[in-house]
Every structure is written in C-alpha cells, then in structure tokens.
Amino acid sequence: MADDFFVNVRNPEDIRRTLLGASKDVVVSLQRYEKFRISRIKREDHFEKLRKNISEINELVGRLRKELPQSKIRAKPTASSVRTTQKTSSELDKLEDELKQIEGKIGSLK
Numbered sequence: 001m002a003d004d005f006f007v008n009v010r011n012p013e014d015i016r017r018t019l020l021g022a023s024k025d026v027v028v029s030l031q032r033y034e035k036f037r038i039s040r041i042k043r044e045d046h047f048e049k050l051r052k053n054i055s056e057i058n059e060l061v062g063r064l065r066k067e068l069p070q071s072k073i074r075a076k077p078t079a080s081s082v083r084t085t086q087k088t089s090s091e092l093d094k095l096e097d098e099l100k101q102i103e104g105k106i107g108s109l110k
Contacts, residue, residue, distance in 0.1 A: 009015060
C-alpha cells in the first residue's frame with residue numbers, strides 16, 4: 001500500500017450523482033431486457049403448443065375423412081357469394097349502359 005496516491009476531484013457529489021444515475025439506467029435497461037427475454041421464451045412456448053395443436057387437429061381431420069363415407073354431394077354456394085356475383089353483374093350492367101350512352105353521344109357528334 002506504499003504506492004497509494006490520491007487525486008483531487010472537484011465536485012465529488014456531482015460525479016457520484018452522475019455515476020449513480022448511470023448505474024440506475026443500466027440496471028433498468030437490464031431489467032427491461034430480462035422481461036423481453038422472458039416474454040420471448042413464453043411466446044416461443046405458445047407457438048410450439050400451437051404447432052402441436054394444429055398438427056393434432058390435422059391428424060384428427062384426416063382420420064375423420066377416412067371414417068366418413070365418400071359422397072359426390074357438394075355444398076351449395078352461400079348467400080354472400082351469390083350476393084357478390086349479383087353486385088358485380090349489376091355493376092357490369094351499369095357500366096355497359098354508361099358505355100352505350102357515351103357511344104351514342106359520340107355517334108351523334110359525327
């Protein structure tokens with residue numbers, strides 16, 4: 001300890017306060033990182049459970065299809081799909097009417 005020496009520090013309270021503030025920020029950042037890491041692990045666990053459930057459901061659906069009798073009956077189109085085709089056809093009819101009107105106006109200009 002014969003080689004110990006001291007250095008004069010101006011405003012030691014300010015320096016100590018700054019160092020403690022920086023240490024506090026580091027601890028807070030480490031806590032946030034730890035929470036993030038834990039949530040990432042939980043998310044991965046949930047995804048793994050989801051994958052297992054999906055594969056089990058697919059397996060059960062395959063077994064069900066094997067057990068059910070084969071038929072050529074298909075489901076009828078739902079009302080929503082019929083409505084969309086009606087809307088598109090009615091819109092198409094409107095556009096065709098407008099096109100005919102425009103062609104008529106062009107023909108009258110000639």
